[in-house]
Amino acid sequence: MSSTADPAPQRVRHAGRAVEDSAQEVASSLPIRIGARIGIASNGVLHLLIAWLAVQVALGGRERADQNGAMQAIAAQPFGQALLWVIVVGFVAVVLWRIAAAIWGFGYVTDRRKRLMKRLVNAGQAVLFAALAALAARVAVGVSSGGGGGGEKPTGGLLALPGGPVIVGVIALGIAVTGVGMIYQGWRKNFTEDMCLRRAQPRARRVAELTGQIGYIAKGIALVILGVLVGVAAITYNPQQAIGLDGALKALAAQPFGPLLLIAIAAGLACFGIFCFFDARYHRV
Structure with missing residues (x-):
């Protein structure tokens, strides 16, 4: 008597592969x-x-x-x-x-x-x-x-939960680490790895690399500041400290020489915006 394998698992595998192939195609x-x-x-x-x-x-x-x-x-x-x-x-x-x-x-x-x-x-x-x-x-x-801060309400809700300060502290650390990662990527120009800049003209390539480098570093600094503010909210149990990117930039503006530093970061964010146009053109999509 010959035995045959149950076709049901095979049908499931074939259906799964078909769904995966369709998703990749889309x-x-x-x-x-x-x-x-x-x-x-x-x-x-x-x-x-x-x-x-x-x-x-x-x-x-x-x-x-x-x-x-x-x-x-x-x-x-x-x-x-x-x-x-x-x-x-x-x-x-x-x-x-x-x-x-x-x-x-x-x-x-x-x-x-x-x-x-x-x-x-x-x-x-x-x-x-x-x-x-x-x-x-x-x-x-x-x-x-x-309106207003734009970040204190969700932070206040998290702080009210059991273990809320720990959760907010982890979020703050994640934001700060992301910022440090962006600074590192900008410094090393790692963002170019996923772009096909060899197709670009030499001048366009230089502008893309320069704006990306400045933009990544500036945005990373802004995220580090935001992470610090969220971290302070976790430590002091004060949701008013966690006020989003807008609040981070305004907190910087309130410091000595803050307006000058904020204008410098704004210039960096503008560079990141310009870089995005190069990224839209040359990213491996």
């Missing part, structure tokens, strides 16, 4: 790749606006110098709402592309540990751009994300 499709490049460029626009708002803060203004403030500035312009929906579509495409990269990407990286780190970074980027897409959609439909 994530690598031309519309998603074009949308991802639009999303990266949109991130550049946001950083340019944040830089401009930060300069206004340095000069004594009360503008909100973060992604929410930048999107509110876009919404206030003619056709601003339509532009925000374009940004939403671009950010959603970035999310899909980053998820695919986190699961299947970076086959060209031979070092397994380095490939794993890049995939983890892309998973984090997917979460970040999902939040940005949600924020852009809220602003586009006219729902305010709240």
